[in-house]
Structure formats: structure tokens, C-alpha cells
Amino acid sequence: xPTIKRSDPAPSRWSWRFQRMMLTPGIxxxxxxxxxxxxxxxxxxxxxxDPDTQAAIQATVAEAQASIEERPEFMVNxxxxxxxxxxxxxxxxxxxxxxxxxxxxxxxxxxxxxTVLEMPPVKEASVRxxxxxxLQVDITPRVPVAIWRRPEGLTLxxxxxxxxxxxxxxxxxxxxxxxxxxxADKHVDEAMALIDAGAPLGDRLRGLVRLGxxxxxxxxxxxxxxMLPTEGAxxxxxxxxxxxxxxxxxxxxxxxxxxxxxDRPTVRMTEHSTEEWWRIRQLNTGTE
Numbered sequence: 001x002p003t004i005k006r007s008d009p010a011p012s013r014w015s016w017r018f019q020r021m022m023l024t025p026g027i028x029x030x031x032x033x034x035x036x037x038x039x040x041x042x043x044x045x046x047x048x049x050d051p052d053t054q055a056a057i058q059a060t061v062a063e064a065q066a067s068i069e070e071r072p073e074f075m076v077n078x079x080x081x082x083x084x085x086x087x088x089x090x091x092x093x094x095x096x097x098x099x100x101x102x103x104x105x106x107x108x109x110x111x112x113x114x115t116v117l118e119m120p121p122v123k124e125a126s127v128r129x130x131x132x133x134x135l136q137v138d139i140t141p142r143v144p145v146a147i148w149r150r151p152e153g154l155t156l157x158x159x160x161x162x163x164x165x166x167x168x169x170x171x172x173x174x175x176x177x178x179x180x181x182x183x184a185d186k187h188v189d190e191a192m193a194l195i196d197a198g199a200p201l202g203d204r205l206r207g208l209v210r211l212g213x214x215x216x217x218x219x220x221x222x223x224x225x226x227m228l229p230t231e232g233a234x235x236x237x238x239x240x241x242x243x244x245x246x247x248x249x250x251x252x253x254x255x256x257x258x259x260x261x262x263d264r265p266t267v268r269m270t271e272h273s274t275e276e277w278w279r280i281r282q283l284n285t286g287t288e
Contacts, residue, residue, distance in 0.1 A: 075101045083139035120163045149180040161185035181210030227258045
């Protein structure tokens, strides 16, 4: 009886190795995710590298962005300025040229605030977008307390010595005192204390002059001056005013009252008084 030869069901060595390799987790992950990802990435990169495709995508994104930014609830229609006078408001609108309506996405409140703060009359400012499409600008202006006379002209300054704005002539602000001299703007607080102390002088007080950036002269009408010391200027001025209240010193023909040496005040008469004094003295001595 012939022998039947049966095939060996065991796989070959290479088939066995291939099957074992396909059961490896790394190989299975590569076939399941790695190769599809690489194919998709390569295809997308090739498609996106086309200039026409890039232009189409940019146009679509820009159109979508514009459709959102230009919605009515995001549009700003006007700018409101509070806390500033008419002149300052016009200067702010000139410094921040905006063409309304404008999208709120195109506005930079921080940059607008920085621009407004660069203006001398502005002490503090806040910028925000108010509901209803209003760009709200709130201004804290500098309040001028004196007129600083300098070679460039007359300038209003605040209590900190900051420049507010130039003025054409003194008569525009007769309510403010005048100070002059180099460094006067750095000592406004002292100048205002002297102005307050000199209030009893009334309209006779013309202003203050800073000399050598060390001390003040009080300028009165009739070309009179009170030369104050470096230290204790307010007290020295108060003593002169008290003396004037008793003896009416400032009503006499005096050009200067020098208080730079507190222990030795000096009075300088006018040229006319000096000549008259010498004439009377010569008469009394019989030389004329």
C-alpha cells in the first residue's frame, strides 16, 4: 500500500519571522498611524506649497476676519473727550487722527493714551472703548498756577513746574502771578508760598524773579524790589510787610530793600531821593 506524504503545516522560517515582525507593537503603530500620517502630511505640504493655494487661503482668512471685525457691535463711531477744554480737545483730535467708523480691533487704546500723555497740558489720561461704539478719552489737565517769563516768551506752568502752554501776552491771564529767572520752574512751590505771603501787597506785587537759581526778588510797582535771602525767604517777606504796615516803608522813595543778610538789612533809595538828600545836606552844612 503506497505511503501518503502529508505537507508540513509549520510556516517557513521567513514567514514565521514576518509574522512575528507584524505582531511587534512598534511595527503595528507605524502601519496604523505613522504611514498614513506621513502620506497626509506630505500631500498637505505639497498642496500648501502652491502659491495659488496660499493666496486663496489668505484671502479666505482675511475675508472671515473682516466679516467678524466689521460687525456693528465691534465698530467705533465717535470719540468723546471729557475733562479738557475746547482747545485741548481739538489738539487731541489732531494728535490722534482717526477716521470713523473704525473697528475696535484696529484701535490700540494704550498707544492712543501714550500719544495723549505726550501733550504738555495733559497730566493724566485714560482711554477705553465704551459700549455703544464710543472711544472714551478722560483727561486730567494740568492746572496753571503761574506765568513763567523766559527768553522764549510767556508760558503757563502748573504747581509741579511742568509746562502747560505758551500764551501771547500777560493780559490773557491777569489772575496768575508772574515768575521769571533760570530755575524758577523748579521752585514753583516756594514761589507760590511767597505769593501767598505777599497777598497784603495787593496789586503792587508784580511778580518774582529767581536769581542765580538760589534766591528770589519780589518785584513791586514803581520799580521797587525786595531782595530776599536764600533761607527763610517767606519769613523775611513777612517782616517787610509788617514793617510797612507800621511805618509805610514801601510807600517811600525806596528802590531796594536788601534782606540777603538777615542781621543787616539794607535800604537803597532811588536816584532822585539820593540827589535830594545830598542837596539838603549841603544846604544844612552851608556849602550851597
